[in-house]
Amino acid sequence: MTTIIKEQDLIQSIADAVQFISYYHPADYIQHLARAYEREESPAAKDAIAQILTNSRMCAEGHRPICQDTGIVNVFLKVGMDVRFDIKGSLQEACDEGVRQGYLNPDNRLRASVLSDPLFTRKNTRDNTPCIVSVELVPGSTVDVQVAAKGGGSENKTKFAMLNPSESLVDWVLRMVPEMGAGWCPPGMLGIGVGGTAEKAMLMAKQSLMEDIDMYELLQRGPQNKLEELRIELYEKVNALGIGAQGLGGLTTVLDVKINTYPTHAASKPVAMIPNCAATRHAHFVLDGSGTAHLQAPSLDLWPDVHWAPDYNKSKQVNLDTLTKEEVASWKPGETLLLSGKMLTGRDAAHKRIQDMLAKGEKLPVDFTNRVIYYVGPVDPVRDEAVGPAGPTTATRMDSFTDMMLEQTGLLSMIGKAERGPVAIEAIRKHGSAYLMAVGGAAYLVSKAIREARVVGFEDLGMEAIYEFEVKDMPVTVAVDSQGTSVHKTGPEVWRKRIAEIPVVPV
Template sequence: LNPSDSIYDWVMENVRQMGAGWCPPGILGIGIGGNPEKSMLLAKESLMDHVDIHELKKRGAKNAVEELRLRLYEDINKIGIGAQGLGGLTTVLDVKILDYPCHAASKPVAMIPNCAATRHIHFELDGNGAAKFEKPDLDIWPDLEIPMDSVKRVNIEDLTKENLSQFKSGDTLLLSGKILTARDAAHKKIVEYKEAGKALPNNLELKDRFIYYVGPVDPVKGEVVGPAGPTTSTRMDKFTKDMMEIGILGMIGKAERKQPTIDLIKEYKSTYLIATGGAAYLISQSIKDAKVVAFEEMGMEAIYEFEVKDMPVTVAVDSEGVSIHTTGPQKWNSI
C-alpha cells in the first residue's frame, strides 16, 4: 500500500471479496511492514499465536495494533458472511496482527485467511520425556440433532435433469450412490480431451454424473479413503461451460459460485451442492468405496469414483439459479 493508505479499508475490501472461499469462520493473520516477503512471514507467524480476542475485548486495547485488531474483528463480523458464507454472526474468530519497521515510502501488507480446520497446540519440552496432552472433555460441546423431517434422502441413480427441479436452494440432502471426483488438474485434462475429440481414459463417461471437487488423502489403517473434504469451487468456474456441454448432472464443492457460473447452472437446469468445508474426515466416513478411474498418474488429482452413503450436502444453487450464498446473507442482514 501507499504509506497514507488505510490498512483497515484494505482488509475490509478483501474480506468482502473473499466471500466464503476460505471456509469461514476462521482467523485472519495480518503482517505489516518489512518488505513483501517479511510481511507474509509475519502474517503466517501471527496465526500461530493463541486465540485471545475475547481477552483483548475484556481488558481493552493498549496500542494502535490492538485497536485495529478489535475494530476489524467487530466490523468483519457485522458484514454477516457467517459460517460457510451462509449468513450469521461469526465470520472471524480472531484477527491476529504482527508488524515490523519498514521504509517510509512503502507499506507492505499481507493477509492470510486461515480456515477454522487448522488447529495447533502449544507445549514446551523440558527434557524429562515425551510431552503429554490431556484430551479435551467432549461434554463441553452440545449434542446437536438434526430433525430428519427436514432432510431428504436421495439416491443419485434416480436423478435426472428433469427431476433436479424438486430440490431448492437451502435444502439439506443425504446423497447415496456413485459420484466422480475432479479438481483443477483433472478439469484441465478433461477439457483438453474434449477439445481434441478424444474419449477419456477407460472410456469414462461424465454425462449424467455428479462431480465432487476433492483431492482425497491416501487411506491408512484399513480406511476406504483418507480425509476427503471439498475444495473451493470458484477455481472450477472457468471449466463449467465445458462440463455442462459434456452433460454432467451437477457439482459438489464449497463456497459460492460466480454469477456467470450460476447463469450456466440455470441454463442447463443443473445444480450445485455444497459439503461442509473443514469437515474432511467426517465426510470421508460417508464414503464406502473409492477407486481411481482416470489419470492415475496425477495422484490425488486423479479422477476417483466414490460410492457414498448418506453424504450430507446442501443445495447451494438450484436449477432455477437461486444461490444460498446470496439469499442467506441477505436474509441474515434483514433480521
C-alpha cells in the same frame, strides 16, 4: 555453553508435530468455536459449525486428519546462537526429512499435495516435501520450533497491498474480506502484517497465525493499547459483514484478528493479510539438546457436547443412481440433502485433462452422463476405511470448466465448497444444473458417508485422480439452484442487514 541438537531429534520432533497437528485442533480454537456455536442464530451456519466441531472430536479420537488438505508445512525456527546442529546435510534437508516421515506414517498417512514444478509439469512429490523453512538467530541455547500445516484453500485467499501511508487499514480489510469469499472456510482467523517490506509484511502475517486465539479474553478485559483497539474494531466490523460459517450467512466469520507490525519506509505501508481456516493447525515446542520434543494431547473434555447427525426430518434424501435433470431442477436454494448412491470425483488436473481429451475427440475413461461430480482429493485410507478424510475443495477453481462439463459430458450436478463465480453460475442456470456445497473442515465426518471408493480414471494424478464413491446419506446444501440463485449471495445479504439492525453481543 554450547547446546548440540542431534539431527534425529529434530527430524523426529517435526515428524511427531506433523502427525499431532493433523488430528488435534489447538485448544484455543475449539474454545472460541464452541462459543461461536452457542451464540449463532443462523440455522445454516450453526449446522456447519456443528459439523466442524463433530469432525474435530472424531479426528482427536480417531487420530485421522481434520481436513483432506493436510497442507503445505511451514517450519519456523528461532535458533539460539549457542546452539550447534549435529546434522549431515542442510537444515532444510533435515526439516524435509521430518515432514517426509510425518506424512508417510502408515498409521495415519497424510495427503501429499506439494508439486515439484509450479509452472510446467506440476508433478506431485508424493511425500509433501519440500516444506517452507524460516530461520531467525536469537540469543540463547535452545531451538524454538513452530510447525504449521497450511491448506491451499485458505492460503489462496492471501491478500497484499502497498498502501499509501494515509490509507486506512480497516477500509482495506473490509474491501478484501468479501473478495475472499468462503473458500478459506470460515470461521477462522485473520493474520495481518503491516510494515517492513513486502516480504516482511507477508512473513509477519503468517507468523501471527501461530499466536493463541484470545479475542474472548481481550473483549472481557478491554483493550490496553491502540493495536488491541484496532484488532477489536476489525473483529467486529468483519463479523458485521454477515458472511458467516462457510459463507452461508451468520454472526461469526472470524474468531480473532491478529496484527503484527514492523518499522517501514516513510513512503510505504506494506500490508499483508492471510486467513487461517476451520482446519487451523499448528504446534510449538522447544529443543534443548535433551532429546525429542513431547507434545501434550488435549483432553477430550475440551470439546463441547455437540454431535452432528443427519436430520431425516429436515433433509431430503436423494438417490444418485436414479437422479434426473427434473429432480435437480426441483431443488431449492438452501435446501439440505442427504445423498446416497454412486458419484464421481474430479479436481483441477482431472478437469484440464478432460478438456484436452474432448478437444482432441478422445474418449473419456468414465461416462459422466446423469452423474454428479464431487470436487475432492481424498486422503488415502488406513485400516478398514473405504477412503480417508474426503472433504470438498474450493469450487471456484473449477468455474472455467463448468460450462464445458455440463455441455459436453452430460453431467447433472456438482459438489464442492464455498461459492461459485459468475461464469459458473451462468453455466448452471443455462444448463438447468445445480451446485451443492459440503462443509469444508468436516472431512473425516464426510468420509464416514463414503462406503466404497475406487479409482476409475487418471490414476497417475494421485489424489487428483477420478474416483467413484458409493455414499450413504452424505450431507450437502443446495448452494446454487437451477435458476442461478446462490445462497452465498443471499445468505450474507440477509445476515448483514440483521446484524446492522440487531445489537450483537460479542463472543
